[in-house]
Amino acid sequence: MHADCVVLDVDGVLVDVADSYRRAIVESVERVYDATIEKEGIQAFKDAGGFNNDWELTDAAALFVLARQEGYPESVEGFTDRIAERGGGLDAAEAVVEAALAPEVAERVAGRWDRERLREVFQWLYLGEELYRELEGEPPGGVPDDHAGFIHGEPVLLNASTREWLAERPVGVLTGRPAAEAEIALSRVGLAVPDDHRFTMDDWGEGKPHPRALVTLAERFEAGSVAFVGDTLDDVRTATNAAEADPEREYHGIGVLTGGLTGEEGRRKYEAAGAAAVLDSVNDLPVLLE
Numbered sequence: 001m002h003a004d005c006v007v008l009d010v011d012g013v014l015v016d017v018a019d020s021y022r023r024a025i026v027e028s029v030e031r032v033y034d035a036t037i038e039k040e041g042i043q044a045f046k047d048a049g050g051f052n053n054d055w056e057l058t059d060a061a062a063l064f065v066l067a068r069q070e071g072y073p074e075s076v077e078g079f080t081d082r083i084a085e086r087g088g089g090l091d092a093a094e095a096v097v098e099a100a101l102a103p104e105v106a107e108r109v110a111g112r113w114d115r116e117r118l119r120e121v122f123q124w125l126y127l128g129e130e131l132y133r134e135l136e137g138e139p140p141g142g143v144p145d146d147h148a149g150f151i152h153g154e155p156v157l158l159n160a161s162t163r164e165w166l167a168e169r170p171v172g173v174l175t176g177r178p179a180a181e182a183e184i185a186l187s188r189v190g191l192a193v194p195d196d197h198r199f200t201m202d203d204w205g206e207g208k209p210h211p212r213a214l215v216t217l218a219e220r221f222e223a224g225s226v227a228f229v230g231d232t233l234d235d236v237r238t239a240t241n242a243a244e245a246d247p248e249r250e251y252h253g254i255g256v257l258t259g260g261l262t263g264e265e266g267r268r269k270y271e272a273a274g275a276a277a278v279l280d281s282v283n284d285l286p287v288l289l290e
Contacts, residue, residue, distance in 0.1 A: 001252055001277065003227035003289055005170035007217055010177055012231030012259025013282050014158050014189045020126060020150035021054050028122040029062045032114065037061050041076035043260040046232050047269065048080040050089025052176040052208040053201065058122050059115050060093040066109045067097045126150050135180050151184065157258050158189050162283045172197040172217040174228065176207060196220060209237035211245045218249055225250040227289060229282055231259025236273045252276035
């Protein structure tokens with residue numbers, strides 16, 4: 001496989017977020033509603049598509065919990081299957097609940113669904129008191145002041161030799177993280193990527209799997225072929241969508257098995273989504289591209 005440039009997702013590719021972002025999803029819902037989903041259920045939302053933004057995934061998980069409390073009969077897997085049938089994402093999750101519950105019950109669920117509170121608690125859990133004050137302002141009420149933040153315990157997945165290999169090539173970043181949190185992760189990893197070679201949550205509204213950001217990075221690199229490495233099906237779909245939107249270039253969607261998709265089942269899901277390759281980790285990229 002040849003690629004003129006490499007574009008990397010951050011979460012599950014460069015850093016392990018199983019006990020940071022994914023833990024924050026589960027615990028945010030628990031703190032706000034005294035009930036939550038299992039961590040394994042997060043991948044069902046990711047596979048349904050449209051949940052590159054973990055704040056929106058948290059909102060959808062909370063909506064499921066509230067709907068279950070009002071009699072919604074299906075499991076997380078059933079709920080996310082219905083979401084996928086409607087095209088994925090938070091709007092689809094709302095539509096599933098509205099279709100499944102009586103109007104007055106769905107209205108009661110919507111009245112308890114506090115997205116602002118969920119986001120505040122999520123950010124406090126993830127960032128901790130010090131970073132929350134720096135990036136968000138005063139911490140939300142009802143939380144301890146001395147929380148350190150899950151962000152500080154994210155293991156680095158990129159090894160030194162792969163980092164050195166990447167440093168000699170055109171490299172971009174395409175992530176659903178806010179810009180400040182992407183900068184923290186890249187600094188932790190030790191990967192220098194200029195601002196105009198990054199797309200974060202703050203830089204585009206569509207989110208993955210919309211191809212605009214990936215195509216724009218390809219244009220900025222003046223690349224004829226692009227390898228995009230991610231840890232979700234939406235990452236692979238971003239590459240396949242880019243290939244359709246920009247047929248003059250080649251886009252290779254590469255899945256890694258260091259995020260929520262693991263083992264042979266993860267490999268099969270990637271391949272079914274159109275992955276050009278599936279790697280055990282980002283550290284196998286030099287062998288693939290050379």
